[in-house]
Amino acid sequence: MAQFFSIHPQNPQARLLKQAVSILHDGGVVVYPTDSCYALGCLLGNKDAMERIRTIRQVDEQHHFTLVCRDLAEISNYAKVDNSQYRLLKACTPGSYTFILQASREVPRRFQHPKRHTIGLRVPEHPVALALLAELDAPLLSSTLILPGDELPLNDAEEIRERLEHQVELIIDAGPCGIDMTSVIDLTGEAPVLIRAGKGDLAPFGIAHG
Numbered sequence: 001m002a003q004f005f006s007i008h009p010q011n012p013q014a015r016l017l018k019q020a021v022s023i024l025h026d027g028g029v030v031v032y033p034t035d036s037c038y039a040l041g042c043l044l045g046n047k048d049a050m051e052r053i054r055t056i057r058q059v060d061e062q063h064h065f066t067l068v069c070r071d072l073a074e075i076s077n078y079a080k081v082d083n084s085q086y087r088l089l090k091a092c093t094p095g096s097y098t099f100i101l102q103a104s105r106e107v108p109r110r111f112q113h114p115k116r117h118t119i120g121l122r123v124p125e126h127p128v129a130l131a132l133l134a135e136l137d138a139p140l141l142s143s144t145l146i147l148p149g150d151e152l153p154l155n156d157a158e159e160i161r162e163r164l165e166h167q168v169e170l171i172i173d174a175g176p177c178g179i180d181m182t183s184v185i186d187l188t189g190e191a192p193v194l195i196r197a198g199k200g201d202l203a204p205f206g207i208a209h210g
Contacts, residue, residue, distance in 0.1 A: 002031075002165040004157075009033070009174040012128045017135045020170055024136060028169030029053060031145060031160055032132060033177040034068070034124040036096045036199050037153035038160065040168070041068065041140035047110065050141055056167055058148040064113060066098050066120040068140045070133035075099075075121045078106050078139065085187050088204065094125035096199035100186040111141060118188060128174045144181055152179045 003023070005016045024030060029042050029049050040056060042049030044067065054063065069075045072086075072093050079101035081089065089099065103112045103119040112119055124130065133140065146153040147163065154160045157173035164171065183200035185207075186193040192205040 002161065002168050003170045004161055004165075004173065005170065006157075006173045007128055009177075010127050012131045012174070014135075016172075017131055020132060020172060021135050023170045024140075026169075029056075029167070030170040030172060031164065031168055032129060032140075032172045033126055033174040034129050035094070035126040035177070036124070036144075036180055036182045037155060037178050038145040039066075039068070039142045040145050041142040044111065044139060044141045045108070046141075050111070052167070053141075053143050056147070056164070057143055059143075061114055063143070064100070064118075064120045065111060066122055066142045067107070067111075068129065068133065068142045069121060069123050070130055070139070071123060074139060075101075075123065078104055079119060079121055080104055088187065088192070092200070092204055093123040094130070095123070096125070096180070096182045098122045098182045098184045100184065100188055100195065102188055116188070120184070122182060126174075126177065128172065132172075146181075153181065155179050 007016050024043055029052050040053045067078055072089055098120045100118050100120055103117055107119050144153055155176050160171055180199035183198040184195035186195050194207045
C-alpha cells in the first residue's frame with residue numbers, strides 16, 4: 001500500500017521530503033509532480049525499480065527513460081555536452097523540456113538507449129520536484145505517469161492513488177500540475193531535432209511546429 005504525502009506546491013515541507021528520500025533509498029518507486037505533469041521516479045542505480053516502472057507503463061527496452069536533474073551542472077555529469085549544447089541548455093533550464101544527449105560513463109548502460117547510447121535529461125521548473133532532488137542529492141530516473149490505454153497523463157492525486165496504490169511506495173500530492181508533456185529535443189546532431197512537441201516553447205531551438 002502506497003504512502004500518500006500532501007506537500008505544499010510552493011513551500012514543500014522538509015520533513016516529508018526527508019521521508020520521501022528515505023523511501024527512494026529503500027528501493028521505492030514514487031509518484032511526484034513536475035512542471036509538465038506527474039511522473040514516476042526511482043534511484044538511477046535501482047534496476048528492480050526501473051523494471052517496475054516499465055511494467056506500470058507497459059513499455060519495452062526501447063523506451064527512453066529521463067534522468068531528472070536539479071541543475072545544468074548535474075546534467076553535465078551524466079551527458080556529454082559541448083559548448084553549443086551547453087548554451088542551449090543554459091537558456092532553457094529549468095523548463096518543460098526533455099533533452100536527448102549522449103550518455104556519459106556515469107550512466108549505466110542498461111539505462112541508456114540500447115542502440116544509440118543516449119539518455120533523456122531534464123531540469124523541471126517545479127518547487128516540489130527541485131526540493132526533492134536537492135534533498136536526494138542525486139537525479140531521479142523518471143517516466144511520465146501515463147498508464148496503458150490512457151491518452152493523457154494522470155493529474156489527480158486521488159485517481160493516482162486509486163489506480164497505483166498497490167504498485168508504488170509513495171504518491172506525492174502537490175495538487176494538479178498539468179497534462180502537457182515536455183517538448184522532447186534531440187541535441188545529438190548538428191542541429192536540434194524535435195522528437196515531440198509539448199509544453200516547452202520551441203523558439204529557442206529554431207524549430208517550427210510541423
